[in-house]
Amino acid sequence: MQNEPESNKEQLAYQRIMQLIHEDAYPVGSRLPSERRLAEKLGTSRNTLRGAMRQLQAHGVVEIRSGSGNYVISKEIPLPLVSQMSDAQHRASLGEVMEVRFLVEPVIGMHAAEMATPADIEGLEACLMRMSRASIDNIHEQMIREDKHFRKLLAQGGKNRLMVLLHEGIASQENATILGRQLPENDKASLFAGYVGIFNAVQHRQTEQTCKGIRNHILRQCRLMMARESVEMPATIVDALRHMKRNPNDDEEKQDAEAAAGSRL
Numbered sequence: 001m002q003n004e005p006e007s008n009k010e011q012l013a014y015q016r017i018m019q020l021i022h023e024d025a026y027p028v029g030s031r032l033p034s035e036r037r038l039a040e041k042l043g044t045s046r047n048t049l050r051g052a053m054r055q056l057q058a059h060g061v062v063e064i065r066s067g068s069g070n071y072v073i074s075k076e077i078p079l080p081l082v083s084q085m086s087d088a089q090h091r092a093s094l095g096e097v098m099e100v101r102f103l104v105e106p107v108i109g110m111h112a113a114e115m116a117t118p119a120d121i122e123g124l125e126a127c128l129m130r131m132s133r134a135s136i137d138n139i140h141e142q143m144i145r146e147d148k149h150f151r152k153l154l155a156q157g158g159k160n161r162l163m164v165l166l167h168e169g170i171a172s173q174e175n176a177t178i179l180g181r182q183l184p185e186n187d188k189a190s191l192f193a194g195y196v197g198i199f200n201a202v203q204h205r206q207t208e209q210t211c212k213g214i215r216n217h218i219l220r221q222c223r224l225m226m227a228r229e230s231v232e233m234p235a236t237i238v239d240a241l242r243h244m245k246r247n248p249n250d251d252e253e254k255q256d257a258e259a260a261a262g263s264r265l
Contacts, residue, residue, distance in 0.1 A: 013044050013052035021061065021075055032062065032070040058172035060152075060164070066141075076161075094225065097173045099234045102218045104166065105151065106211040111158030113202045113210040120157040121203050127153060128199055135192050144177055150195060157202070177221075187224060194220060219244060 017038075020026055032038060039049045053070055056062040063073045092100075112120070127150045134142035148171045155167035183191075194217035201209040219240055225231040226241075233241075 009044060009048045010051035010055065013042050013048055014055050016042050017052060017056060018061065021072055026072050028072050028075055030072050031068075032072065034069070058168070060168040076165075092173050094174075094177075094231050095233045095237070097170065098218065098222050098225070099236050100170055102215065102222075102237060102240065104170070105154075105218065106214045108151075108155050108158055108163050108167065109198065109202065109210040109214040110207045111160060111163065112154040113205050113207040115159045116157035116202055120153065123153050124150065124157070124199050124202065128195055131195060132192065135188055138182070140181070147177070148174070154198075154202070181228065183224070183228075190220060191217070191224075215240075216244070 017026075017032075026032055033041065035046050035049060039046045042049065053062060053064060057064050060076065061072070061074050063071045065071060116124075127146055131143060131146040131150065134140075134146060151171070152164070152167055155164045194213065198210060198213040198217060201213050219237070222231075222233055222237050223241055226233055
């Protein structure tokens with residue numbers, strides 16, 4: 001592998017790890033060997049292995065837990081589209097990512113509100129509690145992880161594998177987010193209240209309320225990105241924000257969610 005481009009080396013390491021997982025050398029739920037041991041086993045460098053692990057995490061095959069290790073969470077082989085979306089050559093802008101989220105995630109949430117099991121609801125609530133602690137402690141990286149996990153749980157709650165893969169493709173594009181920034185307390189409270197409102201709507205099987213809650217939650221993040229980071233948003237987002245400003249009642253979920261957050265957490 002000495003003269004190969006680093007991307008090729010990472011792909012070979014990726015494929016070898018996938019092979020080992022499918023051969024049940026590392027079953028779902030197991031912890032992978034340490035970085036040093038696995039790199040030695042594959043005959044590659046630790047830097048190459050890290051790149052392969054990032055790809056595997058983006059595809060929903062492994063979960064990288066800081067301070068704990070790398071864990072196998074799925075044996076599913078990602079669809080070509082999802083693989084392509086995680087490729088740096090196909091990297092979308094943050095505005096494009098938020099536009100796709102705005103168009104897709106409310107529908108995913110509606111399915112979760114219809115189909116989620118009690119175990120799915122428990123998983124969402126546990127994620128919400130971890131998110132609350134991360135927000136209070138200003139652990140921004142954990143906030144980002146829990147946000148993606150919360151959205152993945154919603155996709156899984158809809159019991160549609162393609163929705164899960166679509167979520168993973170979108171999440172693989174997110175190399176920047178407002179959650180990774182230091183925000184004023186009122187903005188943090190508002191964003192967290194949005195998660196609580198979404199959770200309550202899913203828990204009570206309120207499909208329309210879930211759809212609206214996710215829609216407005218994404219728009220509030222976009223508004224913060226535009227105001228604080230000067231992120232350029234597509235016309236779809238800009239028009240939706242103008243409509244929200246003209247129709248304050250469209251953002252009533254925010255008030256309901258904030259009240260819920262105050263009473264629950």
